[in-house]
Every structure is written in structure tokens, then in C-alpha cells.
Amino acid sequence: MTVRGRPRGFDRAEALHRAMEVFWEHGYDGTSIGELTAAMGIRPPSLYAAFGSKEALFREAVALYEEQEGEPPLRAMCGAPTAAAGVEALLRANVLAYTDQDKPTGCMIVLAATTYTPITAGIRDFLAEQRRSATAAVRDRLARGQADGDVPPGADIDALAAYVSTVQFGLSLQARDGAAREELSAVVDRAMVAVEHLVRPTA
Amino acid sequence: MTVRGRPRGFDRAEALHRAMEVFWEHGYDGTSIGELTAAMGIRPPSLYAAFGSKEALFREAVALYEEQEGEPPLRAMCGAPTAAAGVEALLRANVLAYTDQDKPTGCMIVLAATTYTPITAGIRDFLAEQRRSATAAVRDRLARGQADGDVPPGADIDALAAYVSTVQFGLSLQARDGAAREELSAVVDRAMVAVEHLVRPTA
DNA sequence: TCCATTCTGTAGCGATTGCTAAAGAAGTCT
DNA sequence: AGACTTCTTTAGCAATCGCTACAGAATGGA
Numbered sequence: 001m002t003v004r005g006r007p008r009g010f011d012r013a014e015a016l017h018r019a020m021e022v023f024w025e026h027g028y029d030g031t032s033i034g035e036l037t038a039a040m041g042i043r044p045p046s047l048y049a050a051f052g053s054k055e056a057l058f059r060e061a062v063a064l065y066e067e068q069e070g071e072p073p074l075r076a077m078c079g080a081p082t083a084a085a086g087v088e089a090l091l092r093a094n095v096l097a098y099t100d101q102d103k104p105t106g107c108m109i110v111l112a113a114t115t116y117t118p119i120t121a122g123i124r125d126f127l128a129e130q131r132r133s134a135t136a137a138v139r140d141r142l143a144r145g146q147a148d149g150d151v152p153p154g155a156d157i158d159a160l161a162a163y164v165s166t167v168q169f170g171l172s173l174q175a176r177d178g179a180a181r182e183e184l185s186a187v188v189d190r191a192m193v194a195v196e197h198l199v200r201p202t203a
Numbered sequence: 204m205t206v207r208g209r210p211r212g213f214d215r216a217e218a219l220h221r222a223m224e225v226f227w228e229h230g231y232d233g234t235s236i237g238e239l240t241a242a243m244g245i246r247p248p249s250l251y252a253a254f255g256s257k258e259a260l261f262r263e264a265v266a267l268y269e270e271q272e273g274e275p276p277l278r279a280m281c282g283a284p285t286a287a288a289g290v291e292a293l294l295r296a297n298v299l300a301y302t303d304q305d306k307p308t309g310c311m312i313v314l315a316a317t318t319y320t321p322i323t324a325g326i327r328d329f330l331a332e333q334r335r336s337a338t339a340a341v342r343d344r345l346a347r348g349q350a351d352g353d354v355p356p357g358a359d360i361d362a363l364a365a366y367v368s369t370v371q372f373g374l375s376l377q378a379r380d381g382a383a384r385e386e387l388s389a390v391v392d393r394a395m396v397a398v399e400h401l402v403r404p405t406a
Numbered sequence: 407t408c409c410a411t412t413c414t415g416t417a418g419c420g421a422t423t424g425c426t427a428a429a430g431a432a433g434t435c436t
Numbered sequence: 437a438g439a440c441t442t443c444t445t446t447a448g449c450a451a452t453c454g455c456t457a458c459a460g461a462a463t464g465g466a
Contacts, residue, residue, distance in 0.1 A: 005442025
């Protein structure tokens with residue numbers, strides 16, 4: 001079952017990766033089709049034939065981002081022996097990722113569409129949903145900690161997960177503002193003081 | 204020394220306030236001149252005659268925002284008896300402000316330009332500078348706490364200030380995502396656990 | 407009264423936006 | 437070979453962007 005017609009002249013996966021990097025750095029609104037086609041090495045009709053629209057391309061780029069950049073820190077969180085260690089692993093992995101010299105700084109999910117224009121409401125809601133699911137992943141890890149006995153049964157894991165996410169969001173913006181890796185690492189040190197304390201028995 | 208020529212037909216201060224609200228909600232890129240003139244009740248030539256350009260108007264809007272929205276929480280921080288109480292007052296005042304029903308959610312300084320397009324680099328850097336000065340204000344309050352004796356001399360106040368700012372940045376995004384006031388309040392509770400602990404003697 | 411000055415309205419500038427029609431190129435099918 | 441299908445190219449669409457030329461309106465000064 002071979003494909004008919006003229007074969008595609010570019011690597012779709014590689015083009016998507018390039019698009020992801022541009023969206024990551026410039027956000028959704030800040031990225032034009034011209035910028036995308038230049039980075040992807042193709043012309044607009046090829047982009048639209050392969051990806052449908054700017055919004056559809058962005059959603060695919062977000063999915064790729066979550067797979068490549070989002071999953072590893074989450075796996076580090078799940079693989080840690082305790083919930084507190086998991087949260088710390090998550091935060092530290094993200095600090096490293098947010099300050100990687102070879103990539104745009106900060107988290108794409110956090111920074112790509114914070115403005116509130118009616119036109120890009122769909123994009124904004126989509127990213128907000130991704131952020132909520134990230135928070136849910138933290139809460140699930142804390143719940144497992146309760147089951148494992150390393151988080152007190154009475155702890156408000158929803159509030160604690162919201163706190164961890166809040167710190168993560170803030171770290172992304174700090175990274176965009178040019179904060180150094182050690183600076184963000186020191187912030188995580190402080191953030192973990194609260195986590196450790198709240199996870200301690202009879203807190 | 205009266206003004207010559209036709210007098211201005213609108214209240215400049217009120218028009219600026221309207222512009223601020225639009226920029227606050229939609230960000231810099233997300234706000235068009237048409238949207239601004241509609242909200243301000245004027246036509247483009249009047250806007251340009253009174254404010255110069257979109258960027259100049261935005262900078263004035265930011266200055267107004269800091270005066271109206273930013274100063275009160277900072278004063279609350281400075282007026283508190285201890286540095287820890289000051290940080291808590293700052294965070295709680297901001298949570299109330301970020302979730303005010305009558306205003307756009309979150310902080311304008313944090314949310315108005317997170318994307319990284321070369322065109323709006325000036326705007327982005329300008330806001331980043333405002334964020335840095337907010338962090339500096341927290342650090343100064345912590346330094347006063349050291350002088351007053353309610354913050355240990357050995358405490359790393361730069362790192363602690365960065366931590367507080369990180370939480371603040373995160374709170375803004377959480378507010379934009381629709382987080383309720385009680386939810387953000389609970390996040391502040393958790394954040395303060397770290398602050399209280401780090402400010403405790405011999406920490 | 408007449409001029410100078412300044413603001414306001416209409417109308418539209420050049421540039422850029424996301425996106426696409428139309429034609430040619432490069433394959434598989436019969 | 438020739439039809440069919442699919443991709444790529446050129447060129448440009450309508451809409452919107454930030455901004456402004458120009459003429460009319462409203463004031464103060466002489």
C-alpha cells in the first residue's frame with residue numbers, strides 16, 4: 001500500500017520540530033507563517049497541506065513538546081522514592097531544562113500564550129488545560145505518597161499541588177527574564193522547605 | 204499662560220486609564236489601536252497626538268498601573284512589623300488584587316508581554332526591568348528585617364526575594380487560568396511556610 | 407475680525423497578517 | 437505511454453496592523 005502522487009519533499013517530523021522551537025521562543029501570536037516556513041524550510045502551501053492551519057500546527061507542536069520536554073521530568077517525579085523527593089526531582093529537572101543553553105528558556109506551555117485576546121482564546125484555553133493536567137500529575141504523585149505513607153493522610157494535596165505548579169510557572173518566567181541556573185536552583189531550595197515541612201508527619 | 208488652539212475634547216487621564224485596562228487584559232501585542240481608540244472613546248489621530256505611539260502609551264499605562272495597583276501592596280509590605288509579615292501582606296494583597304472581579308485577573312507587569320518576538324523586545328525588556336525592581340523591593344524589605352533583627356544575619360535574602368517573586372509570578376498565571384481566591388490564598392499559606400522557616404533564628 | 411494654533415474626523419497609506427488559487431513537477435497506476 | 441494523484445512553486449488574495457495626511461472645527465491673541 002504505497003502512497004500515490006508526488007512524495008513529500010521534506011521530513012514532516014523534522015519540520016514539526018523546527019516549528020516547535022519557533023513557537024516555544026516567540027509564542028503563538030509572536031510567530032508568523034513566514035517565520036515558520038523559513039525555519040521549516042518549506043513554503044506556505046506545503047505547511048497547510050501537511051498541518052492544516054497555524055493553530056493545528058501549534059497544537060501538534062505542543063504535543064511534541066510535552067512528549068520531548070514534559071515527560072522526562074514527570075517520569076523523574078514518579079520514579080522518586082517519596083512524593084517530596086518526586087516533587088524535588090520535578091522542579092530540579094525543570095530548572096535544568098529551563099536554563100538549557102541549546103533551547104529556548106522557560107516552559108513553552110507556560111509562556112506561549114499568556115495574553116488574553118478573544119482571537120486566540122482557543123489557544124489560551126488549550127494551554128491552560130495542559131497546565132491543569134500538569135498540576136493534576138503532581139497531585140496524583142502526592143496521593144500516591146499518601147498511599148505509600150510518606151505524605152500525611154490529612155495533608156491538603158490539592159493545595160500543595162497548586163503551590164508546586166505556582167512555583168513552576170514562576171520559574172519559567174524567571175528563566176525568560178534571564179535568571180541563571182544557580183539562581184533558580186536556589187529558588188527551588190526555598191520552595192522545597194515548604195514542601196518538606198508540609199509532608200512531615202503531624203504537620 | 205493659557206493654552207492656545209482648540210482644547211482637547213477628552214480627559215487624558217481617563218483615556219489613559221481605559222487604555223491601561225485594555226493592555227492589562229489583552230497584553231501589548233494582543234491590543235490593537237482600534238481596540239484602544241474604541242475603549243478610550245477617541246480616534247487614532249487624537250491618540251497619537253496625546254500619547255505619541257502605541258509603545259509610549261503602553262509605557263504610560265504601565266506607570267499608571269504601578270501607581271494604582273502596584274504601590275499599595277508594596278506599602279503594605281513596608282508597613283508590616285516584620286519582614287515575614289511584610290512578605291505575607293504583600294502576597295495576600297496581591298491575591299486579593301489578582302482575583303478582583305472588577306478588574307482583569309493577574310498582574311499586568313507579569314502577563315502583558317511574555318512572548319519573545321524581536322519586534323516587541325523593547326516592551327519585554329521594559330517589563331522585565333519592572334519585575335526586577337519589584338524583586339529588589341522585596342529584598343530591601345528583607346534587608347530591613349535583618350537590620351531590625353527579625354531576619355537572621357546569615358539568611359540569603361537575594362535568594363529569598365527571588366523565591367517570593369517566583370511565587371508572585373506564578374500566582375498571576377494561576378489567576379489568569381481562573382484559579383479562585385481561596386485557591387490562591389491556600390498557595391500563599393504554603394509559600395509562607397518556607398518564608399517563616401527561613402526567617403526563623405538559626406535557620 | 408482675522409490669523410495662528412491645536413485638536414478632531416475622515417479616509418487611507420504601506421506593510422504584514424493568515425491563507426490559498428492556479429500551474430507545474432514528480433511520483434504510482436493501468 | 438498516458439491518466440491520475442499528490443506535492444511544490446509563484447503569486448497574490450482579503451483583512452488587519454500601526455500610523456498619518458489633510459481638511460474642518462474650536463479656541464486664544466492681536
